Amino acid sequence: MSSTETPSPAPPAVALSVLRAEHVTKMFGGLVAVNDISFQVPQHSIVSLIGPNGAGKTTLFNMLTGLYRPTQGRILLGERDITRSRPDIITRYGVARTFQNIRLFGAMTAVENVMVGHHVRMRAGLFGSIFRPPWVRREELQTRERARELLAYVGLREPAFDRLAVQLPYGDQRRVEIARALASQPKLLLLDEPTAGMNPQESRALTEFMRTMRDELKLTILLIEHDMKVVMGVSERVTVLDYGKKIAEGKPAEVRADPGVIEAYLGKQA
């Protein structure tokens, strides 16, 4: 477990790390949203990012996916520096995400949403789209077929496939979002509060499903989560943020016992 006083390079890798953040800082004007955070995500692991509201978790996610540029520090995906890469390029490199407040394309059907997710793996350009040669036709068919498979994989039922995203019930929207992320064939999947708004059974099922995905699709998963049951149950490592700083990191049991973490969540004991 490392604390904030050691700004040394990231701790020795447990396994080959898929993602490495080094001294990442993000400032909005004078506000320091993320402050000198280093952490890494070992390959084929499930890592959780926790912390009270406003701790900078989603800001960190947005930097990892290229939506924000870090003010300082670097982010490495494997050996590749993605600190200044555009979001679409990072997706191409194999990072996919979901959003805290679901951001599906409302006016598209579930299948179409997932097909958009496959965008980076398709080749049809302007002229391919207009003249639609056989290879484009095949690509379209395969993408549609794959999208349906993925929707089935995340547990959506057939009648919902061709309904507009806005008309789907909340739980199904969450599923579609995961399927859409999977469609880009990621190596690293970022889930931003995937169990928000779910009841305990649903959360448990999703926890199981994360492991299944990890094993079957050879994924690495980084998730932001508030539900401690999910966090403790699923993650191999936990990183805790508070006020933009990393206050603890380690195995779930270690983190749970950390006095700093308890203080951040429950307040200082009198």
Added chain:
Amino acid sequence: MSELRAQLREWREAVQKRLPPWSNRTLVGLLIVIGIVLPFLFSSSSAFMNATIIAVAYAVMSLGLNIVVGFAGLLDLGYVAFYALGAYSLGWLGSGFFFKAQVHALVSPVASTLPGVHLNFILILIGAALICAAAGVVIGLPTLRLRGDYIAIVTLAFGEIIAVVAVNGQSVHVGGGMTLTAGNLGISAVDAPYFPGIGSFSLLNLRPWYWLIFAILLFVLFVNLRLRDSRLGRAWVALREDEVAAVSMGIPLVKTKLLAYSIGAAFGGMSGAFFGTYYTVVNAAQFQFGFSIFILAMVIIGGLGSIWGAVVGGLALGYINNYLIPVVLNNLPSKVGFNFQLTSVEFGIFGFLLVIVMLLRPQGLIPERRRRLELTAEVAPVDAQLAEAPGTPGGAA
């Protein structure tokens, strides 16, 4: 009222279910045949024929703008810029305007002896499309990084800039005593389209003009339909729906928007080139801000994002503007004792129509499939469905 609507919808769905799968194709084929034989039903230089030609050319523009505004959701208030550029492409490439040059390609025997640049109309059409697409990239690069309302303001400014350049271009010398535009005097004596074997088009016989613009419409329609159901079309809709989510799914923001903008521009340019030759003059006064709004009105009345809607909207406003008001109803006010002509209040009429359509049918005459689904389907009974599906996200795994 709502019961009646529900009943109508039910019937429509029942009919649709019973129709064989090829019925859509047949309908389109039938429409094309009607389009082709239409000129034989009217005299070859009638006012109706003239209005039809203009209406079809409007529909082409409307289809172009529909890609920008309807598909990609970029509110462009300066579309007239591409009408202007298309028309000037014709002026530059198909007249004696650049009188020091001697360039001829596949033009009529008469034109091939004249000084200036004289290219075959098809070449000009391609040229206009390319020039406008390039201009779309130039205008779009700084503009499309903005979002929403800002795009509208900046495109509006570019539309005005082009209009001013068109007027003042007569003072811009390009060498040899030649200027960039002819300002309000206009580039006149532009070539009429000429095709080997058919000869030059003449304004005494409007039928060939009609078939020409109808062919252009079919081409643009084909491209629109293909693009809608493609990787690119999905990317546009995704950007329109949620930009942040779209780029996170790997859609390159600027490139994808630029493609929409340039393709829309190219179609505007093709229609503009046709208008240039059809009006036989390219005059700076044609390119007013109001025209941008006029085309936008076609797209909105037809149904934002709907291809067939754009066609119907373009045709409807085209006929109203060029036939119904000036020819059929123009003297109506004087018949009931008023002392004005209907043409002098046509913009008021358009505004009124727009308000009526927005009130009675806000989704447009032929709404896009997505919007239709959004507006008609009942809101999902969220909680009930959640309860009946006891959380099995990995059920099938």
